[in-house]
Amino acid sequence: MNSTRLVVGSGPEAGTVILDMGQGGNPGLVMHRASLLRELLAPIPQELLHTNKKLTTISPTAECVQISFEDGSTYIYDAVIGADGIFSNVRKHVLQDAAAEEWSATPAGFWDSRILVSYEKAKSKLGAEYFELDRQFGWVGDRAFIMHDILENRTMVQCVISAFESDPPKDRKRSLTRESLTETLSSWLGGPIAKGVIDLTLDQPDPQGYSQWEHKSTSSYAKGNVCIVGDAAHAMTPWQGFGAGMAIEDAMVLRKLFANIESPKEIGAVFKAFDAVRRSRCERIIHSSRETGLIFCGQNEEIRLDVNKFRDSLASRWECIDAIDYQSHEEEALTYLKEHISGK
Numbered sequence: 001m002n003s004t005r006l007v008v009g010s011g012p013e014a015g016t017v018i019l020d021m022g023q024g025g026n027p028g029l030v031m032h033r034a035s036l037l038r039e040l041l042a043p044i045p046q047e048l049l050h051t052n053k054k055l056t057t058i059s060p061t062a063e064c065v066q067i068s069f070e071d072g073s074t075y076i077y078d079a080v081i082g083a084d085g086i087f088s089n090v091r092k093h094v095l096q097d098a099a100a101e102e103w104s105a106t107p108a109g110f111w112d113s114r115i116l117v118s119y120e121k122a123k124s125k126l127g128a129e130y131f132e133l134d135r136q137f138g139w140v141g142d143r144a145f146i147m148h149d150i151l152e153n154r155t156m157v158q159c160v161i162s163a164f165e166s167d168p169p170k171d172r173k174r175s176l177t178r179e180s181l182t183e184t185l186s187s188w189l190g191g192p193i194a195k196g197v198i199d200l201t202l203d204q205p206d207p208q209g210y211s212q213w214e215h216k217s218t219s220s221y222a223k224g225n226v227c228i229v230g231d232a233a234h235a236m237t238p239w240q241g242f243g244a245g246m247a248i249e250d251a252m253v254l255r256k257l258f259a260n261i262e263s264p265k266e267i268g269a270v271f272k273a274f275d276a277v278r279r280s281r282c283e284r285i286i287h288s289s290r291e292t293g294l295i296f297c298g299q300n301e302e303i304r305l306d307v308n309k310f311r312d313s314l315a316s317r318w319e320c321i322d323a324i325d326y327q328s329h330e331e332e333a334l335t336y337l338k339e340h341i342s343g344k
């Protein structure tokens with residue numbers, strides 16, 4: 001990818017370029033989700049993968065953990081690491097009764113719709129000028145945000161419409177119609193991008209917008225020999241594109257911690273150290289991501305739709321994610337591990 005270009009999408013300044021993020025530095029990589037999953041799964045031996053099994057209960061025994069699945073099977077392991085997503089069963093076990101209310105996932109205040117269309121179709125509908133480089137475009141504006149990026153060796157384009165949501169539906173989804181989209185994007189229709197993206201979205205069978213939910217805070221990522229990672233621990237909005245990145249960081253830290261213990265008796269200390277080092281970083285990014293969404297949708301009180309203020313605030317917005325030295329992060333985790341093993 002060349003860069004991410006942020007442009008004003010609504011109002012009289014529609015079309016004004018705000019900034020190119022990543023140009024000259026690290027522009028990042030945009031990847032189709034299915035391709036990322038395929039690459040992550042490729043090195044794992046087939047005999048370790050068991051699909052179509054739904055975990056139902058977790059019962060800690062004296063030194064182990066028994067887990068049961070919907071198909072009636074049960075297993076006993078030294079530990080359980082739950083990566084079962086935002087509405088995780090393992091999370092409910094870790095947080096116990098508190099999970100149901102105080103720490104459960106809640107709406108973040110936005111919905112979005114994501115579609116994949118062929119490269120040629122997107123190019124002809126949105127305009128060839130946006131496809132000269134492998135560039136991601138983010139269009140910021142009044143109560144909404146539009147994004148498009150090129151995937152799969154220039155064969156596919158992802159188009160996203162996100163919007164501010166003040167009335168989250170109970171089932172977390174809304175049907176999208178021309179009427180609802182033109183109302184949501186009413187101040188965008190005179191600009192260069194909204195009409196094309198609306199047409200592409202409505203060309204899909206049964207287009208839907210999905211509410212974004214998040215874990216605003218979590219009291220612990222671990223209980224005994226059970227731990228939660230990824231979205232089970234820290235589901236966040238997609239505004240800074242880092243939910244999966246945080247899950248990968250979790251795996252990196254756990255790998256380091258497990259490499260530094262000598263007995264299953266120390267697994268509880270591993271999970272305590274994991275919680276100590278990861279939770280503050282993840283919660284900071286969850287809040288930063290939501291705040292980034294408010295800025296992108298023109299809802300930040302200070303910035304609103306002022307192009308110069310957008311530029312100033314967005315240029316440094318990713319520092320809270322990027323300004324980390326992973327070696328130090330792992331060392332910090334090991335320091336906590338030693339403290340927990342020695343019982344401090």
Ligand SMILES: Cc1cc2nc3c(=O)[nH]c(=O)nc-3n(C[C@H](O)[C@H](O)[C@H](O)COP(=O)(O)OP(=O)(O)OC[C@H]3O[C@@H](n4cnc5c(N)ncnc54)[C@H](O)[C@@H]3O)c2cc1C
Nearest residue numbers: 053054055083084085089230231232238241242243244245
């Ligand atoms: C719209 C959107 C856009 C996003 N964009 C980005 C992005 O650009 N960049 C980025 O880094 N992140 C992004 N994310 C976040 C990213 O998708 C998540 O952070 C990531 O998928 C989390 O991975 P996970 O494995 O923890 O959870 P999930 O991907 O949710 O996987 C959980 C798995 O657990 C399974 N499961 C659930 N319950 C059970 C059970 N009881 N028993 C057994 N299995 C179970 C589910 O079937 C699923 O396979 C986005 C998220 C959304 C919603």
